[in-house]
Amino acid sequence: MSISNYLYGRMEKGLQKIISNGKDTEGNVGSPIKKDESANLTFAVWGDPQVSFISPLRSARVYRAVNDLKNADSLDALVLCGDITEYGTECEYRFVKRLLDELGEGVGRIFAVTGNHDVRLRNYKKQVKRFQNFISSLEKGDTDFGDSYYYTRDVNGYRFIMMGTDRSTFEAAYISDKQLERLKKDILSAPDEKPVFVFNHQALKHTNGLPKTFLGKGKWRGSVGRESDKLKSVLSVRKNVFYITGHLHYCTSEYTYEDCGNFKALSVPTVGVINHGEFKTMTQGYVISVYGDKTVMRSRVFGEGKYAPESVPNSYIEVAL
Ligand SMILES: [Fe+2]
Structure with missing residues (x-):
């Protein structure tokens, strides 16, 4: 038996033990x-x-969150904001697929961006291929990618832009000028002045409570890194751009949402790992609804099948368009 199959088997056993x-x-x-x-x-x-072979608990949390979406009125999409896996290994991706394929009719499509944990340990091209294979292997996944992590799709007439590092970086991301140009073009050409949703793993410097929300270490740590200012100006080229990120493992809080003028920054808590901050409940994320005149974002504890209490800051965010 290959190591990959052995570790996958361990992950399944670990999950089944928790379920039983x-x-x-x-x-x-x-x-x-x-x-x-x-x-x-x-x-x-x-x-x-x-999700990782070192922690069956993370698989169990995602399993619970998937159960919530299985019971939902079918949503148009689920987006994973990076760090899909701990080590970016083939068996971890295969196990995420095993969990997400349980969704059935719960969601229409699945999108994902990479995080530093997904990319950090391997040759860039090899890992891009592995990530693309993962997404296209999902029952609700996507196909037809280029040779990088970034791609753009329209969902119900709204533009979704997936970003991703252009090098194998350890913690921040490297966003090339080519990707920034493409981002600008895709934002400006989005349909009918509707809101545009840009997904990336890392927040911009000095937004969403950084550096405090990355436990206060270093001036740039927790952020996208060196290209942060350039990226900020591209996100500002048009009104109603929503920049949605993960990475901080910080709970729904006063830092989760920031109005940055033309663009709005939403930092989504972790669904699989422990969240820092006051509202520590596991399996948090957001449900986002878009209307003709507003966007509504609600924090949800997916593993418990309920929305975060109103007393939690930014548990309900309404943005007029
Ligand atoms: Fe991360």
């Missing part, structure tokens, strides 16, 4: 997500599943 104990996998004790039919688009965003 009846712990951490029940979920759905609250109310399933009800889609507002007057919304033009409704999708879920998860940060950092970070």
Whole structure:
């Protein structure tokens, strides 16, 4: 048996053990997500599943979160905001596929960007291929990529732009001028002045509570890195751009949402790992609904099948368009 198959088998056994104990996998004790039919688009965003052969608990949290979406009125999409896996290994991606393929009709399409954990240990081209193979292997995944991590799709007439590092970096990202130009072009050519959703793993410098929300270490740490200012000016080229990120493992809080003028920055908590901050509940993410005149973002504890309490800052965010 290959090491990859052996580790995959261990991951399955670890998850089954937790399921059979009846712990951490029940979920759905609250109310399933009800889609507002007057919304033009409704999708879920998860940060950092970070599924790994070193932690069956992470698999169990994603399993619970998947159960919540299975019970939902079918959402238009699920977006994973990077750090899909801990080490970017083939068996970890295969296990994420095993979890996400349980979604059934729960979501229409799945999109994903890479995180530093996905890319850091391997040759760039090899890992790009592995990541693309992962996405196109998903029942609700996508195909037809170029030779990089970034790609753009339209969902219900709204533009979704996936970003990704152009080098194998360890913690920040490297965003090439080529990618920035493409980003600008795709933002400016988005349909009918509608909001545009840009997904990347890392937030910009000095936004969403950085550096405090990355435990206060270093001036740039936790952010996208050197290209942060350039990226900021590209995100500002048009109104109603939503820049949605993960990476910080920080709970829904006063830092989660920041109005940066033309663009709005949403930092999504982790669905698979422990969140820092006050509202530590596991399996957090967001459900986003887009209407003709507003975008509504609600923090959800997917593993418990309920929205975050109103008392939590930024549990409900409404942005007029
Ligand atoms: Fe990360």
